[in-house]
């Protein structure tokens with residue numbers, strides 16, 4: 123029997139970084155579901171399909187293959203066999219992904235693929251709707267949060283480190299807009315599952331968040 127750890131929360135909480143570290147420490151399969159929505163966006167853009175063109179979206183979803191592979195200590199994303207690890211992180215995809223991620227057919231397909239991934243073993247899956255929609259009966263659910271100002275500060279620092287030119291106010295504004303879109307969309311909006319443990323990372327270091335998450339998982343698994 124495999125078990126599932128669901129980690130949800132908004133962008134900029136350090137969710138990806140801490141989930142990856144926890145997965146390595148506890149030997150769990152790490153699944154970044156945001157990367158899957160990003161891969162769909164790349165496929166739509168490659169085929170010049172707008173989010174309104176539902177028939178065409180359905181067509182590209184029909185035979186889509188999204189594979190998340192571990193290569194050395196990095197995650198590699200294969201879309202229909204092609205390595206799109208870099209392509210899914212471009213500013214164009216950043217700006218458009220929430221529109222494709224709001225489409226019912228896209229969410230249904232991704233949810234089905236995510237549920238199948240449980241067959242691979244014990245998993246830690248990170249996203250927006252894992253504890254609420256994808257695995258409502260996950261063994262452990264955590265909602266990782268931080269204030270919007272702190273999230274903007276972290277995203278800003280991350281961009282500068284990556285050499286992406288930006289200013290703090292713009293990053294803050296874009297996070298605020300994304301937050302509204304993600305929490306108010308009709309299907310699978312971002313929200314804390316009733317039985318999730320709430321963890322505020324505003325004043326915590328990555329190491330502290332990792333430690334707390336491991337404690338929560340150990341408590342949850344031994345229940």
Ligand code: DC
Pocket residue numbers: 133155156157159160219220221223224248249250251252304
């Ligand atoms: O976590 P991220 O920034 O890579 O997510 C990319 C987009 O996908 C973002 O718009 C939120 C959306 N997403 C979602 O709707 N549901 C998920 N389970 C994961 C991500």
